[in-house]
Amino acid sequence: MGRMALHITGEAAADELLSSDAFALLVGMLLDQQVAMETAFAGPEKIRSRLGSIEPGAIASTDPERLLEVFRQTPAVHRYPGSMAGRVQALAVAVRDDWGGEASAIWTEGDPSGGEVLKRLKALPGFGDQKARIFLALLGKQCGLDAPGWREAAGAYGEDDCFRSVADITSSESLAKVRATKQAAKAAAKGAKG
Template sequence: MVGMALHITGDVGADELLSTDAFALLTGMLLDQQVAMETAFAGPEKIRERLGSIDPATIAAADPEEFVELFRRTPAVHRYPGSMAGRVQALAAAVRDDWGGDASAIWTQGDPTGPEVLRRLLALPGFGEQKAKIFLALLGKQCGLEAAGWREAAGAYGEDGSFRSVADITSPESLARVRATKQAAKAAAKAAKG
């Protein structure tokens, strides 16, 4: 992948995998819910270590029950091993079947615009609007994506200096700023509910 070395997990091996393997990065984004960002994005390295591969075809073909067990091993890949293992396998099958096993084709094939990359991400299993926009911003801000209109398609996540998501994490300091922004947003939402 093109772009800078990612520094999301605090683990050199996990971050190197995210920086060099498009499917690993896509999987980390998929896992980024209901767990700390570092845990989510360290997940692909745990999968690779335990399965021996992060290849979409290998993951898609894995026995579903054995794949869930792989997620459950300590330290767990995710706090919801059953549902998230299934989502990772569904994502792997989509990348294998729809993108020839090449996750980066989602944002490179046919020189797509930012809105087209967003549309492609939204078509993936487990990617809703927010997750797709955050991933698009991550591609643009840190992975060298130059698709026309990516910032606009990513919405607020595409803004520089926003510290809203994983797309803005480049150091321990920026991770702390993203956490503070998220905590403030949660507090504001809770206060609004009364």
Template sequence: MTTNEHLWLSGDPEADDLLTRDPFALLVGMLLDQQIAMETAFLGPWKIAQRLGEFSPEAIAAVAPEEFVELCRTPPAVHRYPGSMAGRIQDLARAIVDQYGGDVTRLWTADDGGFVPGPEILARLKALPGYGEQKAKIFLALLGKQRGVDAEGWREAAGDYGLDGYRSIADVRDAESLHRVRETKQAAKAAARAAKAAKGD
């Protein structure tokens, strides 16, 4: 099993250390990756850890909702929409505690210590609060490409995100690859706008 020994997703060494060693932090970072810059999203778990004094599904689930909203809202905010995202983070934490005993790795690890097949991992991710199909596929690709989760059929289950290239956060390993992924995303948005405009004509 090969892994990228140290993740580079936020560009902040301490935040990336947390993401590297704590799969729940990685799961939360992926949850936050919408409507803000990718590296800002993956800085979120470290901000929470600094303010809470610890980082675990159990600890986050135990905080009173209004207190957790304030924690996420404190400048620099965890997300552009700290109120709604605070609720999603706590919902995700509760799901991991209730369904997986607080152990995120059980999403992709079978009882015999091997990996659950890729399509099953995708289904489990999609069942989590805040995880739609696209987010689930990107996270599966991140597990396969950088965390050594060589589950059977993971590339096929991840769709285009499982391919080589610069399509998502799963392909980010340094500042250069982050820039290339951002270019790919911007090009895709421009193409979608052009197609919509042409259809309008």
């Protein structure tokens, strides 16, 4: 799978880790809720630097209290360190136990279709339908995934030049476009509620 250098966080070390480690990228996506995208995707580098590893097996076997300390250390990995430490650990256990410790196997093992990759992602702890579709689009748009039907399985997130999600961030300019799209969607939703 031909992976591009990712430019999500604006931090060289964090972006390099996301570009080179499939589990780090998966963790960044898991953390991407109720915090800025850059904060979420910088989380794996904070975990790696504080814990000494971002390997699924290492995180899965870390004492939960120790992992919570890693998440709480300033600057915090996430605004909800307790629940997110637990979710990251559950994800690590699933990748270790179900995918042999290799996160990329989720989207490569058995040469799956886009629909199958989506199904596998949705089976992961913390990955609902929308998060799974966004991550599938990220894999297809920036990480070289060529599974047949990935764009259709990703839905609107698979469209080119849509600037809907992290899948579309390749620069500070595209980040600004994604932010504007999200703000417009929030405003429209708020307006619809009346």
